Amino acid sequence: MLEVSETNAVDTxxxxxxxxxxxxxxKVGFRKTTIEDIARQAGVDRVTVYRRIGSRDDVVQAVVSREVAATLAELDELPAKHDNIDDLIADIFVTIIVKWRNHALVQRMLVLEPERLVTKLTIDGELTFTMSVAATASALRRAVSSGLVPEPTDLETRAELxxxxxxxxxxxxxxxxxxADEQHLDAFARKFLVPIVTG
Structure with missing residues (x-):
């Protein structure tokens, strides 16, 4: 069993x-990046990359999952900032769309390897989509527990929609x-997404 300090070292x-x-x-996209490039940039040997994370595809998935998880963690904080469900749903929607539009890796991959990015979101996208639904459902449950909305019997389905x-x-x-700017995204969410959650 790892001691705390050893666990922190592994995490680091x-x-x-x-x-x-x-x-x-x-810098160069998924396709042109090698394990050697990653190891050199990280200041470790390539065996360490394979041992800690895995193949290049494993590294790609780990990076994508970490970036998605970071955004979803932000969503988890949003229910505490709002006192009505309309504001919460609009904030979640605007936050995700704006982050997607402005994310450096996303924008670079749209230029360098759009087909790879689409694959990561579709054929290989089950994990990130499942994470997104779980985070949205969690935010809605917090809204329910705060009294912002009555608990629907099909909350997970609404989160998925x-x-x-x-x-x-x-x-x-x-x-x-x-x-659309943030104001128009906000209006869209209030008109079309709020009824999915509250209707």
Whole structure:
């Protein structure tokens, strides 16, 4: 069993590897990044990368999952900031769309390897989608416990429907909201997403 200090050391090494991978992916994309590039950037040998994280595909998945998890952790804090469900749903929606539009890795991959990014969100996207639904459902449960909305019997289904709308907007960022600012995104959420949760 690892001592606390040893556990922290492992976490630090893995964090360094993922940080290094993120830098490399933002520079040259997934396809052109090698395990050697990641190891060099992290200041470790390639065996350490394989042992701690795995293959390049494993590193890609770990980086993507960590970035998604960081955004979802922000969502977990939002229910405490609002005293009505409309504001909460709008804030969740705007936060996700704006973060997606401004995320350095996402924007770089849209230029370098759009097909790989789409694959990560579709064929290989079950884990991140499941994480998104779970985080949205958690935020809604907190809203229920705060008295912002009565608890529906199908809360998870409603959370999934909201996530599917967001997911489709990420995959197909054209249409009326292509260049919508935060005010228009907010209005969209209030008109179309709030009823999914409260209706």
């Amino acid at each position: 090494v893995e964090a360094r590897i993922l940080d290094a991978a993120l830098v490399q992916f933002e 909201v996530c599917r709308v967001v997911h489709s907007m990420i995959l197909a960022p054209y249409g009326q909201l292509r260049n």
